[in-house]
Amino acid sequence: MDVITFGETMVLFTPITPGPLRFTSSFQKTIGGAESNVAIALSRLGHRVGWTGRLGKDEFGIYIRNFIRGEGVDTSGVIFDENNPTAVFFKEMRPMQEPNILYYRNGSAASRMVPEDLNEEQIKTASFLHLTGITPALSPSCRETVMHAISLAKKNGVKVVFDPNIRLKLWNKEQASGVLNVIAAQSDIVLPGLEEGTILTGKKQPADIAACFLEKGVEAVVVKLGDKGAYYATKAAQGFVPGYTVTRIIDPIGAGDGFAAGFLSGLLRGWSLEEAVRLGNRVGAFALTTAGDVEGYPYWSQICQDRRDTEVLR
Known part of the structure; x- marks a missing residue:
């Protein structure tokens, strides 16, 4: 297994036409x-990946499991909850603005996740454990599950990659900062956005944000800067990688997750940190070109369809 990850996945309803949902x-x-x-x-x-989570034992839960499994992801660790439902959310497509997201996730099956839901054998086979700051915001038991996952990863020599992914609809800045800084300090790689980095460190410049995490013992930090690219730093090196120009942005949701995937793909291929960041920028740019969270993510054949693309990446 190259990467193992877990968290809440919901059914997403995107309107066929833009405008207020009351007219949709x-x-x-x-x-x-x-x-x-x-x-x-x-x-x-092209990587071997596992995703696990707790889904409602309902039609939406089955749909999610089947969808993810159909993408070639190992879902053998998924648990179906007979007592709590699968969450849903809606996008409200607003002309000239970013989409408005409406969540219906209180009391969801995923929020009932407990440490016992994790499979140590699955985690120990991975090169990386990928975590986000969304899961610990769902409930105290989810927070305990994240901390348990980190302890299992460390026990088995698995690198922890943490994307803060702060959702202020789930908790406030003070709550998020307290919990997520603890998780960051136990992670090997941290991938904050610029605003997230400011919330967690109080710093506003990418280099200062990265320095704060490095002082906590983090091995590498990448601060995502949106269309401007990303800043990366370790104790030995640092640099800036410009972003890719996207002439027509359809939907920005999912770009940060695309970056994380591209970045991890670069590391798994043995590329340097700078090369991995460049690949992260490229995959994230693909995500902007279609509506939906995952529809725009490229296949490796698309990344390498022109030899010059690979030369630019590396």
Whole structure:
């Protein structure tokens, strides 16, 4: 297994036409969840990936499991909960603005996740454990599950990659900062966005944000800067990698998860940190070109369809 990840995946309803949801009568059904987004993107890039989570034992839960499994991701660790439902969310496509996201996830099956749901044998076979800051925000038991996953990874020599992915609809800045800084300090690689980095460190410049995490013992930090690219740093090196120009952005949701997948793909291929960041930027740019969380993620054949593309990447 190259990467193992877990968290909440929901059924996503995206309106066929833009505008206020009160005027919408037709939706496209798909899925969305930061961790499964990363898993699917990595699978398309040719890696062996596992995703696990707790889903409702309902039609939506079966749909999610089948969708993710159909993308070549190992879902053998998925647990179906007979007592709690699968969560759903809606995108409201607003002209000239980013989509408005409406979640219906309180009391979901995923929020009932407990440490016993994790399979140590599955984690120990992976090169990387990918975590986000969404899961610990769902409930105290989910928080315990994340910390248990970190302890299992460390016990088995598995690198921990942490994307803070702060969701202020789930908790406030103070709560998020307290919990996520603890997780970051136990991670090997941290991937904050610029605003997230400021919330967690109080710093505003990428280099200062990275320095704060490095002082906590993190091996490598990549600060995502949106269309401007990304700044990376270790104790020995640092640098900036510009982003890719996307002439027409359809939907920005999922770009950060695409970056994480591309970045991890680069590391798994033995590339340097700078090369991995460049691949992360490229995969993230693909995500901007279609509606939906995962629909735009490229296959490795698309990344390498022109030899010059690979030369630019590396």
